Amino acid sequence: MKPATATINGSALRHNLKLIKSLAPNSKICAVVKANAYGQGIRCVTKNIENMVDAFGVARIKEALTIQESGYAGKIVLLEGFFDREELLKTLSRRFDTVIHCIEQLEMLEKVAQEWQKEQEKGFWKRKTKIYFPVSVWLKIDTGMHRLGIHPEDVSEFYQRLSQCPLVSSISFISHFSRADELDCGYSEKQIAVFEEVSKGYSVERSLSASSGILYWQQAHYEWVRPGIIMHGISPHNRPITELGFKPVMTLSSSLITVRTHKAGEPVGYGAAWISPKDTKIGVVAIGYGDGYPRNAPEGTPVFINGRKVPIVGRVSMDMMTVDLGIDSQDKVGDEVILWGKDLLIEEVAETIGVINYELITKLTPRVLIEYKEE
Numbered sequence: 001m002k003p004a005t006a007t008i009n010g011s012a013l014r015h016n017l018k019l020i021k022s023l024a025p026n027s028k029i030c031a032v033v034k035a036n037a038y039g040q041g042i043r044c045v046t047k048n049i050e051n052m053v054d055a056f057g058v059a060r061i062k063e064a065l066t067i068q069e070s071g072y073a074g075k076i077v078l079l080e081g082f083f084d085r086e087e088l089l090k091t092l093s094r095r096f097d098t099v100i101h102c103i104e105q106l107e108m109l110e111k112v113a114q115e116w117q118k119e120q121e122k123g124f125w126k127r128k129t130k131i132y133f134p135v136s137v138w139l140k141i142d143t144g145m146h147r148l149g150i151h152p153e154d155v156s157e158f159y160q161r162l163s164q165c166p167l168v169s170s171i172s173f174i175s176h177f178s179r180a181d182e183l184d185c186g187y188s189e190k191q192i193a194v195f196e197e198v199s200k201g202y203s204v205e206r207s208l209s210a211s212s213g214i215l216y217w218q219q220a221h222y223e224w225v226r227p228g229i230i231m232h233g234i235s236p237h238n239r240p241i242t243e244l245g246f247k248p249v250m251t252l253s254s255s256l257i258t259v260r261t262h263k264a265g266e267p268v269g270y271g272a273a274w275i276s277p278k279d280t281k282i283g284v285v286a287i288g289y290g291d292g293y294p295r296n297a298p299e300g301t302p303v304f305i306n307g308r309k310v311p312i313v314g315r316v317s318m319d320m321m322t323v324d325l326g327i328d329s330q331d332k333v334g335d336e337v338i339l340w341g342k343d344l345l346i347e348e349v350a351e352t353i354g355v356i357n358y359e360l361i362t363k364l365t366p367r368v369l370i371e372y373k374e375e
Contacts, residue, residue, distance in 0.1 A: 173199050
């Protein structure tokens with residue numbers, strides 16, 4: 001009998017990546033593995049696909065360090081750039097690619113470069129026995145997300161200053177769709193037009209498409225694409241993508257730890273939030289919000305037991321949840337309970353609870369065991 005366990009299928013992960021390559025055959029792949037590789041385990045995911053991608057993308061420098069210290073020697077992109085001087089120095093010493101999305105980052109880089117030039121006269125630049133090197137910069141342009149990125153009219157100035165910075169080895173352009181899954185709203189076409197206009201006259205590599213862009217905006221694949229959640233066979237918009245050939249990579253499961261007869265009119269769990277309308281059997285599952293399963297999962301949220309879906313009843317508690325097995329059920333202690341996976345798509349669970357897929361997988365806690373397998 002196992003407690004809450006996330007089983008990661010390496011074969012499905014590689015299958016999905018091959019499918020992504022077929023969708024964007026002329027683009028290099030920056031596999032985004034932020035938030036512990038979308039809850040799948042950053043070390044093992046990167047090891048599984050490192051020979052299939054051209055770079056890894058992360059949100060925090062700690063994630064980049066984890067990948068590099070696991071033995072990966074390739075390109076790692078800090079998608080939000082460095083947060084302070086210390087992170088910039090680590091970026092230079094570890095040769096991470098960095099996004100520049102604001103004037104403060106540019107000025108910090110220029111200041112460190114001035115110091116570096118002075119030290120160059122002494123032969124090399126050392127800080128705490130580390131040597132610093134020029135790095136590749138991805139200039140983030142705000143094409144309509146209005147979150148991170150410089151204004152299009154500032155591209156020329158930023159590009160010129162970066163070109164003159166001795167700590168910059170190359171410059172690429174990057175942006176981000178905000179409504180890529182809304183195919184008929186017209187907004188993505190506007191973002192593409194802005195991105196193409198600002199990149200005219202520059203000999204740079206470009207990246208605009210993350211998961212939804214890869215699926216739906218072929219004209220915006222450019223030199224680099226940035227797959228994230230679709231690598232794991234999970235939809236970026238709560239509509240399943242299994243019909244496109246993607247395979248779910250994670251199966252979240254646990255076990256029945258007791259099966260109880262339950263009389264009509266009796267409540268179950270905290271607050272008597274659910275009262276059974278009939279005689280039934282109640283199963284107690286060893287998973288709760290302490291494992292990252294949402295406490296607000298409503299009555300009727302499905303789980304999968306012995307070939308069928310059964311509903312959650314009562315409140316999800318820290319370590320357990322209760323499900324209505326039905327009066328004629330033959331389920332027994334130790335039986336596997338699937339919270340999501342190929343037999344119960346995460347999109348259905350997310351829609352029932354009223355959250356997005358991203359939230360379900362990234363909120364799993366370290367208490368959940370992670371196992372890896374091959375088909």
